[in-house]
Amino acid sequence: MATATRANAAVNATEVADQIRAAIFAGELVPNQRLVEADLAEMYGASRGHVRTALSELTVEGLVERIQNRGARVRSVPVEEAIEIVEVRSALEALCAARAATRISDAEAEELRQIGRGMESAVEAGDQAAYAQGNTDLHSTLIRLSGQKTAAATIDRLRAQAVRFQYRLFAKPGRSQQSLPEHLAIIDAVCAREPEEAARAMREHLMSVGAAIEESVRSGA
Amino acid sequence: MATATRANAAVNATEVADQIRAAIFAGELVPNQRLVEADLAEMYGASRGHVRTALSELTVEGLVERIQNRGARVRSVPVEEAIEIVEVRSALEALCAARAATRISDAEAEELRQIGRGMESAVEAGDQAAYAQGNTDLHSTLIRLSGQKTAAATIDRLRAQAVRFQYRLFAKPGRSQQSLPEHLAIIDAVCAREPEEAARAMREHLMSVGAAIEESVRSGA
DNA sequence: TGTGACAAAATTGTTTACAATCAGTTCCAT
DNA sequence: ATGGAACTGATTGTAAACAATTTTGTCACA
Numbered sequence A, B: 001m002a003t004a005t006r007a008n009a010a011v012n013a014t015e016v017a018d019q020i021r022a023a024i025f026a027g028e029l030v031p032n033q034r035l036v037e038a039d040l041a042e043m044y045g046a047s048r049g050h051v052r053t054a055l056s057e058l059t060v061e062g063l064v065e066r067i068q069n070r071g072a073r074v075r076s077v078p079v080e081e082a083i084e085i086v087e088v089r090s091a092l093e094a095l096c097a098a099r100a101a102t103r104i105s106d107a108e109a110e111e112l113r114q115i116g117r118g119m120e121s122a123v124e125a126g127d128q129a130a131y132a133q134g135n136t137d138l139h140s141t142l143i144r145l146s147g148q149k150t151a152a153a154t155i156d157r158l159r160a161q162a163v164r165f166q167y168r169l170f171a172k173p174g175r176s177q178q179s180l181p182e183h184l185a186i187i188d189a190v191c192a193r194e195p196e197e198a199a200r201a202m203r204e205h206l207m208s209v210g211a212a213i214e215e216s217v218r219s220g221a
Numbered sequence C: 001t002g003t004g005a006c007a008a009a010a011t012t013g014t015t016t017a018c019a020a021t022c023a024g025t026t027c028c029a030t
Numbered sequence D: 001a002t003g004g005a006a007c008t009g010a011t012t013g014t015a016a017a018c019a020a021t022t023t024t025g026t027c028a029c030a
Helices: A013-025 A037-044 A048-061 A079-103 A106-125 A128-146 A149-161 A163-171 A175-191 A195-219 B013-025 B037-044 B048-060 B079-103 B106-125 B128-146 B149-161 B163-171 B175-191 B195-219
Strands: A064-067 A071-074 B064-067 B071-074
Touching: A013 A037, A013 A048, A013 A149, A037 A048, A048 A064, A048 A149, A048 B048, A079 A128, A079 A149, A079 A163, A079 A175, A079 A195, A079 B079, A079 B149, A106 A128, A106 A175, A128 A149, A128 A163, A128 A175, A149 A163, A149 B079, A149 B149, A163 A175, A163 A195, A175 A195, B013 B037, B013 B048, B013 B149, B037 B048, B048 B064, B079 B128, B079 B149, B079 B163, B079 B175, B079 B195, B106 B128, B106 B175, B128 B149, B128 B163, B128 B175, B149 B163, B163 B175, B163 B195, B175 B195
Parallel strands: none
Antiparallel strands: A064 A071, B064 B071
């Protein structure tokens, strides 16, 4: 059980929201799970009022679903919506990649290439966790280098909603072999300061992610 | 003064949030204006508790800014952020235009062309309000035709944050003459079922909007 | 065994009262 | 005059009590 200790006790609504968000992100709270106010209050050491407003905020963020007099649940994002999310991320991360390509410094380019080398050796070694970490690093680094805070915030919010599907994907055999060259193409284009090509490579990569999600659902779950 | 009547009295937090959002959108509440909980409560016929949670929700949406113990204000979006917003909208509306081009029916195409004709005659007649309405119709119709609800919701949220700059733009002399051909190009591409070209035309149009905002700030305000 | 009515429990929704904090003002000592 | 300490009014933050609603459990009766 994920009981909160005194150390991470939440005193205000924002902190409660942060903790619940983190729990959903970590998979401790799963889709459709009921979120009983009294339980959350005790779990995070906050008053019920704070829990209530935290749930309101998370509802706006699209992580929680609320029904009048029937309480809150972790929202279950349907596959169709997950694919829409990837499509939107595709457009936004392509924008970020293009901007990164126009602003990147030599030192930052080296940083990117470093991540690329890490992902290559992870695939060689068959280290799935390392590859997943490299993937996260690459995307978040590009977003940071773009300097586009609005896009960054939007992507973050959408990613949080689609966590459930991220996990599934890395478990798929042969997935890293397919996506590695896509990732390297993005890195090459950004480091070569070619915004058009960087955007194209990013779009292509995320379209392949979307297709993989669609397929993994059609077959497996 | 915008005193709410019994007719539009708000009974729960969501309704209060809707009313405040509408007031910000309509310019009745301007950037940096203080939002005193007790005043809002009386104005909308709701309890202070409901106003409080409404303000929390609007803070998550980026429309309101809150400082601990100092209350809430209508958030003032700086120009740099407004330009970021246009950039993100550009990426998303380009996506929507492309999708619309792949899905549009003959009847819907005629609907689009109708909007285009309306905008042409509005420019000829020098009817600024009609042109602004046509602009809104065109963008929202394309978003609807795309069937991309996630993109639609994201664009909506961003647009609400940037209202202040929308108004300024239409007041600019000669602005409609410049943007009319851009709008018509988008319509042509979508009706011709050419997604690539539709996306390109939309990006070009919104880039010109971004440039106009930047310039209008640099010179005027 | 199943079904409906009723009662009890659990949970959410709302209001109110109170505590804490902040901005402005007065007033005193220097 | 000036700087600052203390006071005051306005406003926000918090919690607790109460009301309303839904869900669950029980029991009688067909």
